[in-house]
Amino acid sequence: MLQIIKKTKVWFTISIVLTIIGIAFLFTKGLNYGIDFRGGTLISMNINKEFKKADVDTIVDKYAKGKYSTKVANEGKEIEILVQEGVLNEEGVNNLIKDVKTQYSLEESAVIGSETIGASVGNELKEKAIWALIVANAAILIYVAMRFELNFAIAAIIALIHDVFLTVSFYAIFGIQVNTPFIAAVLTIVGYSINDTIVVFDRVRENVKKNRRMSPEEVANLSVNETMARSINTTLTTLITITAVYIFVPTIREFTLPLIIGIACGAYSSIFIASPLWVVLKNRKRKNKNAAAA
Numbered sequence: 138m139l140q141i142i143k144k145t146k147v148w149f150t151i152s153i154v155l156t157i158i159g160i161a162f163l164f165t166k167g168l169n170y171g172i173d174f175r176g177g178t179l180i181s182m183n184i185n186k187e188f189k190k191a192d193v194d195t196i197v198d199k200y201a202k203g204k205y206s207t208k209v210a211n212e213g214k215e216i217e218i219l220v221q222e223g224v225l226n227e228e229g230v231n232n233l234i235k236d237v238k239t240q241y242s243l244e245e246s247a248v249i250g251s252e253t254i255g256a257s258v259g260n261e262l263k264e265k266a267i268w269a270l271i272v273a274n275a276a277i278l279i280y281v282a283m284r285f286e287l288n289f290a291i292a293a294i295i296a297l298i299h300d301v302f303l304t305v306s307f308y309a310i311f312g313i314q315v316n317t318p319f320i321a322a323v324l325t326i327v328g329y330s331i332n333d334t335i336v337v338f339d340r341v342r343e344n345v346k347k348n349r350r351m352s353p354e355e356v357a358n359l360s361v362n363e364t365m366a367r368s369i370n371t372t373l374t375t376l377i378t379i380t381a382v383y384i385f386v387p388t389i390r391e392f393t394l395p396l397i398i399g400i401a402c403g404a405y406s407s408i409f410i411a412s413p414l415w416v417v418l419k420n421r422k423r424k425n426k427n428a429a430a431a
Contacts, residue, residue: 172221270327291414329399341360
């Protein structure tokens, strides 16, 4: 049997080091917010035939290098070009559209629309994203506290925050652009991570009832070992699927990339963070009871 709980300091040290690195990058570099948050220019064009998104990206890159995103729509016949605010003036927009039209021999009617998105919309999105995370975590805290006990709930929420923060830190470290699909992915990570953690905690609760003479360390270690194979297998099959989607469906990479990172972090935290945290909280509660009784 693997002695997971005995190496709690090792797991906590790894997470603390990664957290410190993430905080350092967030404070120095910050997140690379995309057009959804910063505002900019949205150009929609109807190619009306099959085309390679990479070819359009090559054209756009001449005018807005690294400060744009493109998305294929309408069954692969339309392209949406999003360029960050302050990158293109009116002449630049016109030249970009002209080059795309020339590339695919398009008529004037191919341009569906060109509009400017204000940065105020981005600020509203940030606020809503933060509130969505707060509400989701509060609901999970209440649910786990009612279903199990408060110690389980606190450990689960800390593990969730750990997963979300490491995913955000990854984006800060590598300067990957953050748009609204990232927010959707983060909320998905929250749901997936808590599901994995609850599976372990459910086994912990069962083993507490079956083995009343066991210490919290022994119960947690037994439970983690019993559920580890299931957690790893579930995570691997999910990651294989999402990675395949990431590779072969480039149009939704903004959603699948954070999922890959977050799900991997969730598997790690459910085994090496959540359960050891529960042991720490349980032992602290026992010490407080003994101190009060004394």
